[in-house]
Amino acid sequence: MHEMGIAMEIIDIAIASIPADLKDVRVERINLKVGKLTAVVPESLRFCFRIAAKDTPLCHADLNIEEVPIVARCMDCNNEWTISQPVFKCRQCNSGSIEITSGRELDINSIEITEKGAQHADKHV
Amino acid sequence: MLISMYRTQQYYHHKEIDKAFHSHAKDGVASVNRKPGTREIKIVRKVLDANDAIAQQNRKLFAEKGVFVLNVMSSPGSGKTAILEKTLLNIMPEINSAVIVGDICTSNDADRLSGSGVPVVQINTDAFGGDCHLTAHVIETAAGNFELDDIDLLIVENLGNLVCPAEFDIGENLRVVVLSVTEGEDKPVKYPLMFRVCEATLLNKIDLLPHLDYDRQAAVKNILQVNPGMRVFEISAKTEEGFDSWIGWLKQNILKS
Numbered sequence: 001m002h003e004m005g006i007a008m009e010i011i012d013i014a015i016a017s018i019p020a021d022l023k024d025v026r027v028e029r030i031n032l033k034v035g036k037l038t039a040v041v042p043e044s045l046r047f048c049f050r051i052a053a054k055d056t057p058l059c060h061a062d063l064n065i066e067e068v069p070i071v072a073r074c075m076d077c078n079n080e081w082t083i084s085q086p087v088f089k090c091r092q093c094n095s096g097s098i099e100i101t102s103g104r105e106l107d108i109n110s111i112e113i114t115e116k117g118a119q120h121a122d123k124h125v
Numbered sequence: 126m127l128i129s130m131y132r133t134q135q136y137y138h139h140k141e142i143d144k145a146f147h148s149h150a151k152d153g154v155a156s157v158n159r160k161p162g163t164r165e166i167k168i169v170r171k172v173l174d175a176n177d178a179i180a181q182q183n184r185k186l187f188a189e190k191g192v193f194v195l196n197v198m199s200s201p202g203s204g205k206t207a208i209l210e211k212t213l214l215n216i217m218p219e220i221n222s223a224v225i226v227g228d229i230c231t232s233n234d235a236d237r238l239s240g241s242g243v244p245v246v247q248i249n250t251d252a253f254g255g256d257c258h259l260t261a262h263v264i265e266t267a268a269g270n271f272e273l274d275d276i277d278l279l280i281v282e283n284l285g286n287l288v289c290p291a292e293f294d295i296g297e298n299l300r301v302v303v304l305s306v307t308e309g310e311d312k313p314v315k316y317p318l319m320f321r322v323c324e325a326t327l328l329n330k331i332d333l334l335p336h337l338d339y340d341r342q343a344a345v346k347n348i349l350q351v352n353p354g355m356r357v358f359e360i361s362a363k364t365e366e367g368f369d370s371w372i373g374w375l376k377q378n379i380l381k382s
Contacts, residue, residue: 002256002288005256005260009172009173009176012175013170014168017168019166028160029159029163037317038292039291039292039318086315086317086350086351088350096349096354097353097354100321106172106292107170108170109167109168110166110168111165111168112160112166113164114162
């Protein structure tokens with residue numbers, strides 16, 4: 001539901017990350033990490049991104065979304081496990097004192113770009 | 126976005142997120158799986174960095190001004206506005222309060238809350254495609270309408286939605302979620318993030334229990350399954366049953382901040 005705002009943030013960050021000295025850059029892929037506990041639906045995000053990226057250097061870019069499982073660590077017995085059901089208690093000792101060590105990610109890791117000039121130079125090597 | 130200030134009727138413009146929050150990219154090592162012929166630029170940033178940075182600024186400003194911020198979230202129709210009306214009656218004038226109300230359309234909630242005599246700012250998100258949550262910069266702008274030095278408690282009534290508001294830090298001190306007994310007992314397990322990020326659940330409309338087949342024990346069990354440390358207050362905004370504990374706990378939190 002809020003994926004459009006997130007898509008627009010991704011576009012802002014990606015455009016700001018293109019080095020200023022490069023000309024005619026086309027962003028081919030954006031590598032993202034999205035935790036399973038994050039309220040983001042990858043398909044909705046892709047849909048919104050396609051619309052929001054129109055007329056930007058990102059208009060041909062694919063969103064490569066790596067989904068990150070929810071991992072918890074028990075503060076009492078140190079047990080670590082992957083949460084697949086919405087039960088946030090230690091499986092080993094039933095303690096409710098747990099730390100979520102991953103699963104809340106909504107990170108942009110990198111972008112992959114091509115440059116018209118660079119592609120041209122490659123051909124002559 | 127339209128922000129209307131009750132009593133003083135000021136209008137504020139949408140403020141662009143400061144581009145300074147965008148960090149500079151660094152060239153990085155190419156990943157093994159990258160597309161052929163491309164160059165990879167490492168970024169490694171949180172997508173919501175811009176929001177989180179403004180939320181931290183808000184938090185700092187509110188702390189300097191001695192304002193405690195309560196973010197109230199729930200699905201539509203669970204009784205947020207009714208709870209706030211009764212809460213304000215119980216804490217004023219001891220605790221000077223102000224309210225920011227978020228809705229997609231209408232000023233109905235602000236109209237109701239301004240009856241309590243507190244300054245109320247209504248935010249309508251419809252001009253931005255009906256945003257389903259409040260972000261930190263909206264709170265920053267709205268807070269500019271208040272004399273923060275005179276306020277002890279700023280209550281933010283978020284948009285009715287159990288998904289999106291959970292994702293956005295607005296610079297609050299405390300988050301509570303309202304769940305009413307006319308909703309399913311399984312809402313906490315269906316919307317775990319919301320129940321993970323909140324410190325308390327207000328289980329509202331308990332005056333209706335005699336007329337419903339609602340299993341309150343199952344609801345509480347589901348809440349605690351998702352968040353074992355959650356405080357649960359069973360209340361009725363209509364009869365004010367359970368309000369003593371809720372108000373007492375809220376005051377305790379304000380005092381210790």
